[in-house]
Amino acid sequence: MMKDRLTALFELQSVDSQLDELESLRGDLPTTVQELERELNEKVETIEEKLAEIEEAKKKKTKNEHDAKDLLEQQKKFKAQLYQVRNNKEYDALTKEIDYAEDKIETLDSDSDALIKRVEQLEEEIEELKPLVEEKKSKLDEKNENLKKIVAENEKEEARLQKEREKLVKNVRRGDYSNYTRIRRAKKGLAVATISRSACSGCHNIVPPQRQLEIRRNNRLFFCEHCGRILVSVEVAEEAKA
Ligand SMILES: [Zn+2]
Secondary structure (H helix, E strand, C coil), X not given: XXXXXXXXXXXXXXXXXXXXXXXXXXXXXXXXXXXXXXXXXXXXXXXXXXXXXXXXXXXHHHHHXXXXXXXXXXXXXXXXXXXXXXXXXXXXXXXXXXXXXXXXXXXXHHHHHHHHHHHHHHHHHHXXXXXXXXXXXXXXXXXXXHXXXXXXXXXHHHHHHHHHHHXXXXXXXXXXXHHHHHHHHHCCCCCEEEEECCEECCCCCECCHHHHHHHHCCCCCEECCCCCCEEECHHHHHHHHC
């Protein structure tokens, strides 16, 4: 009977729509988790970068201290040599070396001071970031927990719907099924529409009164003139839902 063909199509559509909804729900959650993971990694990386900079700064400071110590030793030698100079030229050359070492040591010292300040600043920044990392971590744990729960819940519902779908597909004619599949693919999931307020429920374009009458007879397969979806009568839709 034609009406049964139409009912079978409408039933299949309603199960497929529910499956689509479950899929879209699941499709959204992993994105949220991914986004949180990305944010968390970003913060962790920032901390790691700051820690690396601290290590570099400390190394540089140690090197500065070492260099300053060497310069001081040199300077001492030059100062000792001042007592053995034989002329003004030698004296000038030595004082120049001593002054040069003095300047260098000063530069190294102020550089080390700046490095100490930078390390302190970085350590403060890290302390500020730590609670944010913890916050993201616990949020991520929470979302992951939710995701697992919802996926588990969905799995049950999905399995139930899939089973129902298998049963329903057996009632759909092969030709109807291939039409259905083709339209579903072209129309973002909705292949079977009904009449609602004289319009196609898929595209909301008015269905001519004469055509509405014909559809109500439930004895032929009709397609919407505008969107190409299969059109079934309200009677068929309601019987399918029941
Ligand atoms: Zn339509």
